[in-house]
Amino acid sequence: MTTDVAAVLERMRATDAGLPYGDGVAVFTRVYACVTGEVERRLAGGEFTDRAVAARLAVRFAGRYLAAVEDDAAGRRPPACWRPLFTLRAHPGVRPLQFALAGINAHVGHDLALAVLDTCRATGLGIGALEADFDRIGEVLTAIEERVREDLMPGPDLLEAADPLTHLVGSWSLARARDAAWAAARLLWALRDSPAAYDECVSRLDAGVGLVGRLLLTPARCGRQSSGSSTGASSS
Template sequence: MPHLEPSAPPRDPPGVPLDGVLRRLRTLDAALPPRDGVAVFNRVYLTVTEEVGRRIGAGRFPDARAAITLDVRFAERYLAAVDAAASDRRPPACWRPLFQFRRHPGVRPLQFALAGINAHIGHDLALAVVDACRTLGCEPADLEDEFDRVGDLLVTLEERIREDLMPGPDLLQIADPLTHLLGSWSLERARDATWSAARALWALRGLPDLAEEFTTRLDAAVGLAGRMLLTPLPG
């Protein structure tokens, strides 16, 4: 499995705030075709990461080191999935639908964006919290403020993404099957479930077999939701 498991030893904390992550995201943005489904999500994620960097620089996160560590560990999960797909290895189950359907003509840009957010929030963020706790030598409760601030930013950006990528005039959206499909998924509910998953994984850190089973089942469940979000729709 190409992604790091909760039991993986932490690496050194990042020395330069988000620079390496932003460089990778911008390189992907320049290299991928604009309509590629991974490119759609990558643009969203680049916007999120740039805004997190601005807020850290402006002192909006009381513990900048914790915020940077969480954000870098979070990004590493997505970038590892990209690297796995690029080298013909299997990415985590949560990411597979996006990579499988990235060029499907019946899937709309908003579906790609939200399927990526689903994978990254529903699976990667829970594991990133555990990764960050190992790196920083702290408990998940010590990162709750950083978790909430990143989550609030994502909720705000999700609203903008829906407005920018939802096709058609407002009066027609109620009849669009995309409206009904995406109404079945909520970022706020996913974020709440992720925090519970992170706490459970941390509690299971001394039981590696159970932690592995929990992670595998979480990955599969998030992947199932992602496959639903990428249901091809009529034009």
């Protein structure tokens, strides 16, 4: 299954290569490639409770994002959680940090919970069996998010312009998003035999995460400026 993680990583790199460097989807894709590369490294190092199950979770998690990208490129309607990023991906007033956090919000807030359910169905395991590996993937996300904030936040010379941005991105927490994703996964697991309630819960989750994403992408008053980054997530 580690080879499957490598395959989705290559798909991410191909997606990034086909987009303008400052495109909002490209910014998030580069961040996500860093996450997936770190998951691949930890899988190879035996850091997960069940390597095969963790790899399945990582692949299904990534697959939901890649499917949304493909839907958008083909003119199909992606999930509501991804629409703000796809719609505002070229907006000159949205900074790279906002694109990165909006993508993390959509992927963790919506896709992660559904990927847990996908993995439970594929493996026949109960949700409790995935909790430890869910937490380990969350640790990787947290480490990358810290780097993203450090690398993409405007420098002191832009402090006045960045003040509203600081407030905006400081209002969103990955830790809370992870906790909410696990709570959503548990709720969906409990509703798995009640299709109507399950579908309504998924729909409302999607819409709510999409609303947060739209707020995260509120345009700053000034245009984008280039910034270097170890994640490669900067604007042109």
